[in-house]
Amino acid sequence: MDKAQAAEGSAEREEQDGGYVPSQRRLDRERYKRARARRATAIGALSTLVTGVVLYLVVVNAPGWPRTKETFFDWGYAREAFPKVLEGLWLNVRLLLICGAAVLVLGMLIAVARTLRGPVFFPLRFLAAAYTDFFRGLPLIINLMIVVLGLPALRLQGVTVDPVLLGGTALTLTYSAYVAEVFRAGIESVHPSQRAAARSLGLSNRQALRHVVLPQAVRRQVPPLLNDLVSLQKDTGLVSIGGAVDAVRAADIIVGRSLNYTPYIVAGLVFVALTIPMTRFTDWVTARMDRRRAQGGTT
Amino acid sequence: MHPAPRALRRAAAVVVLLAAAVSCAPQPEASDRPSASGGNTCEKGKLATENSGRLTIATDEPAYEPWFKDDDPAGGKGFESAVAYAVAEHLGYGKDKVTWQTVPFNKAFAPGEKTFDFDINQVSVSEERRKAVDFSSGYYDVRQTVVALKGSKAAKAKSIADLKDVKLGAQVGTTSLDYIDDVVKPNQAAAVYAKNDQAKSALKNGQVGAIVVDLPTAFYITGAEITDARIVGQFENQGGTPEQFGLVLDKGSALTPCVSRAVDALREDGTLAELEQKWLSDAVDAPVLK
Numbered sequence: 312m313d314k315a316q317a318a319e320g321s322a323e324r325e326e327q328d329g330g331y332v333p334s335q336r337r338l339d340r341e342r343y344k345r346a347r348a349r350r351a352t353a354i355g356a357l358s359t360l361v362t363g364v365v366l367y368l369v370v371v372n373a374p375g376w377p378r379t380k381e382t383f384f385d386w387g388y389a390r391e392a393f394p395k396v397l398e399g400l401w402l403n404v405r406l407l408l409i410c411g412a413a414v415l416v417l418g419m420l421i422a423v424a425r426t427l428r429g430p431v432f433f434p435l436r437f438l439a440a441a442y443t444d445f446f447r448g449l450p451l452i453i454n455l456m457i458v459v460l461g462l463p464a465l466r467l468q469g470v471t472v473d474p475v476l477l478g479g480t481a482l483t484l485t486y487s488a489y490v491a492e493v494f495r496a497g498i499e500s501v502h503p504s505q506r507a508a509a510r511s512l513g514l515s516n517r518q519a520l521r522h523v524v525l526p527q528a529v530r531r532q533v534p535p536l537l538n539d540l541v542s543l544q545k546d547t548g549l550v551s552i553g554g555a556v557d558a559v560r561a562a563d564i565i566v567g568r569s570l571n572y573t574p575y576i577v578a579g580l581v582f583v584a585l586t587i588p589m590t591r592f593t594d595w596v597t598a599r600m601d602r603r604r605a606q607g608g609t610t
Numbered sequence: 611m612h613p614a615p616r617a618l619r620r621a622a623a624v625v626v627l628l629a630a631a632v633s634c635a636p637q638p639e640a641s642d643r644p645s646a647s648g649g650n651t652c653e654k655g656k657l658a659t660e661n662s663g664r665l666t667i668a669t670d671e672p673a674y675e676p677w678f679k680d681d682d683p684a685g686g687k688g689f690e691s692a693v694a695y696a697v698a699e700h701l702g703y704g705k706d707k708v709t710w711q712t713v714p715f716n717k718a719f720a721p722g723e724k725t726f727d728f729d730i731n732q733v734s735v736s737e738e739r740r741k742a743v744d745f746s747s748g749y750y751d752v753r754q755t756v757v758a759l760k761g762s763k764a765a766k767a768k769s770i771a772d773l774k775d776v777k778l779g780a781q782v783g784t785t786s787l788d789y790i791d792d793v794v795k796p797n798q799a800a801a802v803y804a805k806n807d808q809a810k811s812a813l814k815n816g817q818v819g820a821i822v823v824d825l826p827t828a829f830y831i832t833g834a835e836i837t838d839a840r841i842v843g844q845f846e847n848q849g850g851t852p853e854q855f856g857l858v859l860d861k862g863s864a865l866t867p868c869v870s871r872a873v874d875a876l877r878e879d880g881t882l883a884e885l886e887q888k889w890l891s892d893a894v895d896a897p898v899l900k
Binding site: 375378379381382460463464466472473474551552553554555556560563564566567568569570571572 | 736739743784800803815817
């Protein structure tokens with residue numbers, strides 16, 4: 312970093328030493344550009360301000376606003392709900408981490424199974440395709456109902472009845488199907504010439520997949536994968552079907568008792584606050600990967 | 611290319627649109643309530659109802675036994691259905707003048723225009739809830755009970771202390787849940803279900819040791835739905851005042867005094883007791899847990 316800056320500085324000095332004087336035209340051009348940028352910022356700020364003010368007036372002058380404010384923005388209930396919601400959120404976060412990891416592994420396995428070549432693998436390809444078709448189509452809530460409330464009814468020896476474990480299983484089943492499709496799209500989007508090149512260098516099918524195709528595929532799939540991850544994070548709350556108390560259910564409990572909806576707002580904001588850092592982090596990772604790949608900047 | 615004027619024009623258009631939105635904001639609610647003649651004197655059949663000349667009553671779906679029969683509120687069968695029709699009758703609305711509406715528990719309390727005149731859905735009256743809605747007088751005194759599978763550890767409980775180590779379950783938004791948290795204070799957090807149906811499944815599956823429900827529901831569960839379950843006992847009322855179910859009305863509704871008066875009258879002339887006898891079992895044989 313410092314080295315680079317130093318190098319730049321010295322380059323500038325050299326330029327000045329070399330007697331470089333920017334032409335009048337260049338100075339004019341730069342001034343004009345600066346002026347335009349300032350103007351754009353000013354217009355943007357003004358329109359944002361106007362929009363904000365108008366929206367504020369619309370909401371605050373609505374006939375039902377006082378009642379809405381009491382019901383949805385009550386500071387006392389927010390303070391009561393916040394610790395309980397956070398307590399519930401811990402369940403969401405644990406489920407997200409464990410199911411997220413399981414989903415990535417399982418999804419990758421299914422995607423690879425679907426893209427295997429050769430007639431001998433037909434049953435595997437068929438099963439993987441059937442799995443993704445079924446679990447992508449099956450509504451998650453019904454999947455959860457069957458797994459969380461139906462599976463224990465079988466009274467199988469050694470099968471857990473813990474609603475959180477069962478709920479996590481159901482989530483993993485559904486989301487693996489989504490993620491498998493994302494990975495498969497990624498694998499198929501890598502140009503065939505890449506595989507051909509790898510094979511011609513003497514790599515086996517497996518090596519070509521492992522070292523050439525998958526790294527490119529995964530990198531391309533980061534945004535849609537993140538989408539599924541954020542979606543999973545919100546859907547973890549659905550395990551509350553089995554009686555476990557997650558962030559939303561914790562809010563539910565207070566809402567049911569008090570008939571005041573503020574806890575829902577708190578839970579919603581907490582989820583958003585959880586999602587934003589995750590999004591920024593993956594954006595940063597993607598940008599870093601892009602920088603590494605495209606040494607010398609993007610075009 | 612002069613982008614500036616265009617941008618300005620666009621901005622102006624947005625402002626105009628938003629301003630229009632402000633001016634189109636709904637008018638205050640006061641003006642669009644049909645002002646009935648003598649809206650506050652509870653003149654029979656002439657109340658300021660949502661639909662003039664008709665009484666709209668809301669409840670959730672599914673409508674559970676023994677409160678409603680066959681998931682049909684309009685049938686007049688089941689305790690709450692019968693009470694609703696009795697109240698309607700008292701207000702001067704015969705059976706043919708009553709419209710039933712499906713409104714989920716949670717939606718019944720949201721602020722804003724109500725689409726019904728009152729909601730009957732085993733809603734317990736509480737001071738805290740009064741901040742959000744109006745309640746009529748109570749039409750039923752509730753006792754909370756513990757239900758467990760026969761032969762289970764929970765089924766042998768003789769006192770509240772015996773329930774401390776049991777995994778308990780209840781429906782969200784019910785006082786049953788408050789009893790678990792405030793009275794039993796169990797060592798494991800309660801399992802909280804969206805609907806009693808799921809609590810029942812969990813009890814059958816052994817995912818919870820016992821569930822807490824109100825007494826009539828408990829009688830129905832043990833009598834018809836899970837026959838190998840039994841009522842372990844009932845809780846004493848918290849704070850000495852009996853817990854009551856009340857009819858839910860919009861906050862500040864003009865109908866509240868009329869509906870309350872109707873419920874009081876039905877209590878005085880013995881109608882409520884009669885309906886209780888008819889639709890709800892006696893609460894005699896459930897021991898009190900202390």
